[in-house]
Amino acid sequence: MISRNTSAVYRLRHAALAVAVSLSLGSGAVLAQSTAGDISGTAAYAAGETVVIKSLDSGLSRSVAPAADGKFRVSSLPSGRYEVQLVQNGKAVSTSNVTVVAGQTAQVNLGAEAQATSLSSVTVTANAIPAIDVSTIESRTTFTASQLNSLPVPRDIVSVATLAPGVVKGNAVFGNLPSFGGSSVAENSYYVNGFNVTNLYNNLSFGQVPFQAIDQLDVQTGGYGAQYGFSTGGVTSVNIKRGTNEWKGGVSWTTAPDWARETQPNVKRANGTTFRNYDKNSSASNVYSAWMGGPLIKDKLFIFALGEFTKSTNTVYGASSTTSNSNNFSNATAYDLTSKSPYWVVKVDWNINDSHHLEYTGFNNTDNNKYNYYSSAFTEGVPSKTSYLGDMHTKFGGLTNILKYTGYLTDTLTLTAQYGKMDSNNSTYTVSPNGTQTRYNGDINAPNSGCPYVAYRLTTANPQAWGPRGCWIVSSFDRYGGDDQRKAGRIDLDWKLGSHDIGVGYSDERWSSDAGTAYSGGHYYYYYSRPNAADPVNRPGLVLDTVFSTGGMVKVNQKSWYLEDRWQVSDKLMLYGGIRNDNFNNKNGNGQTFVKQDNIWQPRLGFSWDVLGDSSFKVFGSAGRYSLPMAANVALRAATASYYVEYDSLYSGVNPDGSPILVGDRGGEGIYVSNGEDGSTPDPKSVSSKGLKPYVQDEYILGFQKTLRSDVSFFDNWTVGAKATYRKLRNSIDDTCDSRPLFALAQDKGLDGAWDDEWTVPSGMPGCWIFNPGSALKLTTSLDGSSKKFDVTIPGNQLGPAAKRSYQGIELKAEKTTDKYYVNASYTWSRSYGNTEGLVKSNNGQDDTGTTADFDFPEIMTGANGYLPNDRRHSFKLYGGYKFTPEWSAGLNMLVQSGTPISCYGGGGGTLGTHYGYGAQFHVCNGKVSPEGGEGRTPWTWTVSPNVAYQPSWAKGLTMQLSVINLFNNDKPVFVYEQYETISAAGARTAYTNYKLPKYFNTPRYARFQVQYDFTL
Template sequence: MALGLGLGSLATPAAFAGNNDGSVVGHAQAGAVITAVNPATGLTRTITADQRGNYRFPFLPVGDYTVSASVNGQPVGQPRTVTVSLGNATTLDLGASPSATDLSAIQVTGNGLPVIDVTSTESATNVSRAELVRLPVDQNVTSVALLAPGVVKGNAGFGGISFGGSSIAENSFYVNGLNVTDFYNRNGFSEAPFAFYDQFQVKTGGYSVEFGRTTGGVVNAVARSGTNELKGGVEITLEPGNWHSRADDQYNAEGKRYITASRDQDSLVKTNVWASGPIIKDKLFIFAMYEARGSSPRNTNDPGNTLTSNSANTGFWGTTIDWNITDSNALQLMAFSNKNKNTGDVYGYHYDTNTIDALSNKIFSDTGGKNWALTWTSYLTNDLSMKLMYGRNEREAFTRSQLDISCNYVSGNNAFLQLHDPGVALGCTSNSTVYDRNDIRKQARADFEWTLGDHLLRFGYDHENDTSDYSRYYAGPGAYYYNLYAANAGTTIPNGGVVPAGYDSYIRARRYEISGTFTTKNAAYYIEDNWQVTPNLVLNLGVRNDSFDNQDAAGRSYIKMDRQIAPRLGFSWDMKGDGSTKLFGNLGRYYLPVANVINIKQAGGLLDERTYYAFDGWDYQTLNGVEYAIPKLGPQIGAVDDSQGDGTVGDLRSEVDKNMDPVYQDEAILGFQQLISNSWSWGVKGTYRRLHNAIDDMEISATAQCGEDGYIGWVMANPGTKVTVWGDTNCDGTPDGYLTVDTAKEGWAMYRQDGVDANNEPIMTYIGQHGWVKPKRTYAAVELQLDRAWDEKWSMNASYTMSWNRGNAEGPVNSDTNFDDTGRTENFDDPWVNMGGDGYLPNDRRHQFKLRGAYALTPHWQLGADLNVASGGPITGFGVGNPYDTKNYHSYFICVDNCNSPFSAERVYERSPRGKYGRLPWTYNLNAGITYVKPFDGGEFRVKLAVYNLLNQKRTTRVDQDLQTDIGDVIDDQGNDTGVGQLNPTFRQPLGFQSPRFTQLTMSINF
């Protein structure tokens, strides 16, 4: 792995601390008794410095502490006040004159000191609740994560955020040590209201071995807690609909509207009430809050003929209870419920007259669930500490509508609607799927710290049971979903059939049904040695051993990978010996588990049946006073395709590589940090990441033993490697044993056309096999950062990231084709899908500028701003065919001549590589806010007016990247076949945009 220069986050660097607390480390006189007291809670910890004067307080809850030293009962020096922040180690030397980095020596208030943690090899950004109160940052965890360098928004319709070039499905999210990441498809997480959190830490690289199951980034949050002081407050957030700028309607080159957005409107009111205080002074504390949220967005569909008015019933509650049982033992309970019920009332809508018809449907959606974590922390001896945690994370997703029994869903792409716009709504329902999923994670972990002279040993165990109870099918008679596509007569469609003469469009009638309960068990052991080699040099030597066990509905293991050894090696050099200048580096390996969606779709009896018909016009009907159109089915085209799932669970030995390797990524970081003064610091950091392996579905259509007669089918495996599956070893047509296919060289049957038979069907002769390319992804970045700590007057953080994200595989999802079925992308379905697919990947943002800060105009008035500027991602023109066979997946080839031939060998193609069609535009997002603060006896009144996207930028963030959607020639006005391939008329048509400007007013009273 390569090393480069770069920046570790200077806001507050990470360190070797627990994932929901921090630590204090330093030097004192040998044998001195060191005491740390949290005045707010009375929590008192006492340890003895070793023979070299080193001391360490691990597992300290975040907050302010008074630290003092004594020898033989006599005080040594003056007590010092320090702030412990999430995931960080605060260095404090006692019993001597303050050094340049002792907190007591630097007159900076507000706990904003940019202290450099010389024990840390991680890259992280810490953001406190106090900082967020000053800044115009929208009230969600994603907005906090985007403050960190190298973190960008995903550019697909399914959203998400990308860390360091990884896809949006590779991140992890924690609250008080509880993993709340969506394990079904890894796109999302369980989230609490902003007011529930105390601090956030965004880990962008080099994180400790206690964190795993991610090849992206980690967002680590800790909830607020109670103290000895009785406190409370009320916060009201208002986002009225008329404070939202309207989105723009979008029109094609012919002036036809293809996205209707100008009539969309959002409105939000949140009331948050909280209280905290002692149940028993110095012993038992509680923090509790309740948030009522009224959300009523309304939106039209793209054609502008239906309008959905939503109303959400959200009542969040959350609490933390802290019990300081003794000075050496503490127990904490964190719990919250984010259950939400939304009802969408669907109406027929007339855009031109802005009139609404009668109610036509109701869509119901239930999300969220209850979450809790119980944590026991114990100082077992002066040198040995322990933390035990058990928790539960729930996520529900239940969607259904009143018309699920009687109405099928109908959808037509833009090219089709340009030919056959019915002028009314497509279908009689706007709900495509009856969907019910309950995800439950049961998590247990044990973490230990043991100080042995110059060595700090950290070790532990982490275990999860992730269970998905799942049911899904399409709405309507027969449970069919109708997709409509434009295609010339003679065009070969995905099932190999050909559009008949006299037709210019076809229908795909799809059935998709599956249900069952599926569990994945993930476990890991880790050990780490933080070795103080010299007073100025720390080595971090760690290793993590992960195992993943994906099970079918009967509880049988079918994807099981263990002994995933993830070494981590880091160093931190305090170059001047005073904590003001640090050189650090990190080498590490990180593994990614298989999402539960794979258990369900492969081991759950998936029925994915696709039948194709010619489009024979519209059938107009009326329901609830609303006219709608459904397609008339013409002649069936080709055979029914159920190759993706026929409703049964096959022999999983033939569907999963027996020796499959996990997805993993190697990372190298080298960085430098320096304090310029008591308030200013700067740094530079370089990062290099390389993804190894992918797990995806591949259709193995031939084997070395039996050629084309050795067809195996769809297999979850590592493309481009040797795959061992159950198959036909003696070529008698019956699977009888394991065989190995080197998919780098073989596995896909190749044919030559030898004329046609009497029925004009092609005569294809088997000529051999072809293999797959190996997946590749690299990320290289240089980050610069400048930080100015808050001093009750002003603060500022600026960063610039220049990066390169290249390869042929984004990860387990495809942003450029808007495909979020995690782990089942098209990339490796056959060898031709990804042939020639090297280039800049969808999350490549060459340049990122981030600037945030706050300024106190007077003691009562503050200004805040947050600016995010980023260059756009690459635009690729995807084809659907290739020069080698008739498969019509996305590809990097475009047919340019003789495209109507049913024989691929007769067609003429040219390459269409990644990024050939330039880049999306730069995006500029400026948030601004002004805050009025009025203290009063025992409390504070605060009002903040924040405007997001102040300049109302609506730049394009996503375009249609399908350059050629079917194989067929252009027919001229005289009906002659030109021989030139038909291109997609909506290619590069904008599909996604920056969110329009909106204004948020937050009023709070705290006492």
């Protein structure tokens, strides 16, 4: 961060140049996860000369001897400002200053007539021709701290990442997550200072750090080398700020008040009745930050520390009934949410000497949330709170520690080693108005007592006719005190051998999740009929009691190595070749391996051609294979003990907590074990196919970048480019629950007596199996629930089609920077087509990563081929800034996107000849097959977000900024409800009155105010 005490002219020029570096179309670095950058160039070499590189921030110094042709390269440098000198006989004969950006190569020419060609050099003129990074094949965009603090976008990593071409926001049902190049939101990797902070339990969250602590945010959308793994989507890397030889600090306050925020538009059904009314919803937030960094020992030991406290409040009213003959247990609920997030970061850097560097990063990201729940009623379409239902308390997050060593062993050999540990604790519990606390401690054989989940089968004529709702607040709980933990170490070597730059690395990661889920109070009661009021004991009612719970310590071990070579064949041509090898070991709650995937080979190839030899015209391409580990959550239902049992019971009355007063025995013929989940741990050999192939995607990229020169000032110094991307899913992993082939095998062996029918496995057998869709299912399993095992093979064509997903994208991009303004514009045409979105399913909000409803039965996949949920055909992006005076500046961010595909889901019992079906999960509507994405699209959306900043000369270091997100309040729907109808086992049809109604909107207009003061001691 530039000191506010620096002169206005210097600030202006440095800001413009730093912006240009961060907005490069493509750039790269050898070191994994973009934690450092390189300096390379050419010196007017004479015998005895050396190139000396010294950090202007930390005093770190390195000396290298240029090669005979004058070329030199220094790798793995911490980001920051550097002085580069050509020294002869102890005297500097040429000097240039550059700024190193992590993941990029700053180019410097040294000699009698030399000048820096890096855009980050503070010595170049504002109109210098930008130098394209010709040393890489990767597609990446890097944002600096000053940009992150000034861009008019929501202050979160995902919103910034979506500024990159080819990135769109996924369905909000999974939270705020991005989709890269058509992949699902569960296929990305996230890093902090080179440490993987992706939550491997379900790949749907990651370790957050305070926004003000970010020094650089690096977004890789494709073409990344062999050092990167565990992603078939994109890679997002955060680097934390570090201390320098100056003590610098700051404080900031950012607020988004409710009075400056619009609500979403109200939603009405086709008949004019209200489905959602947002008028009484509210939202406000305040973020307070303070930081300080500087030298504990000058040139040797540095510290940076930041504390952040966020408090936000929200009021949300739910929807009214979604069905035409509603069986809802009550009217919609409303809640008040208060969130408090005390975050902190500490970073310590120790320059042991010029050849050895040690750094520590620690951060805590604990979130505390309190929900106050109310039942609500709709009066003439307007919601209101009625009775108070109780509180829910949640706590997520924890401590991450990262230790990293960098050793410059020789001029040509650099070693980095890293070890880190991430803990994320999860706790949820509720408190009812009478003080009853409900939570789940993870014991599947004795789910905790408390308020059970209760639903009453109500009549349309009198929807409130059946007694109390009970004291439950939410239907199910994750394990109280659950914990996700990652321990990971890696080592990387970078060796420059002549014209070759060779990288090799090894990593070992251990993930564990102490997790589980159960119904509130351990039970779900669904009342079918009421007892006779006059004689309830002899003429009782009927209730379905479902007990569901999972729990255990599940683990994933990952070991990987890679080898790569960047070969500078000539002054103009660089060839890249790499190979990555991953090994994944998934373990169940008993510590037993149920899926082991070894030697997952992933070749990567590429080239970069500096066409004119002056870094002004680059043609590049890449081809690579990428793989994902299987998420840890798969082990809970598929391979770990779980309990899913239903009882048809008789009852004579209802207790205050909503539970039934049972009459007689609960068991008997009414007991039904679903999916074989009887509380025992399945045989690891019986839950997943032998030789399970990994989740694999291939990617191909071809593109160019060109710096334009013109005598007309406006057209001069633009960098333009185009890139074509093709991705194809080669192999997927999901589960099948089709027991019919196993029933046929049991019949052949005379073992079918243990089966009730071909759809229901006997107790003691798993009910679903992990496999590669389209490939044979190979198991060692019981066929009748006994201890006797058989080796069985079920051909893939009996279980449905192979998984298909392809993405084609064409990106056009242009950018320009002067000492007055910068602008970055892009257009992306893309197409995502197939029969699977990937690891999650947007249409029904299913976050069971890797075990969605897809492929459960062949009939589910009828009509599944089509345009996928993350398919946005057209996307226009424009952002930039303008400096009017030393005190006043403005920025703009504009996004225009076409809509997402709409599908129609329906069916249920008996659909397409099945014995039973999943309600509204078939591609069948109104009795006809409806292909995926075949029911139109959501509207185009456009968002214009400006900001203005004032840095008064009378108060140096003070900045006041106003940003308005979505200035014109374009609040069109971005996703809609896609469930059309469901059919019961008895054939009764229930239509959903919210089909095609908006589910999520483009974020309505809101204003954000920020006051920040930076100082230097």
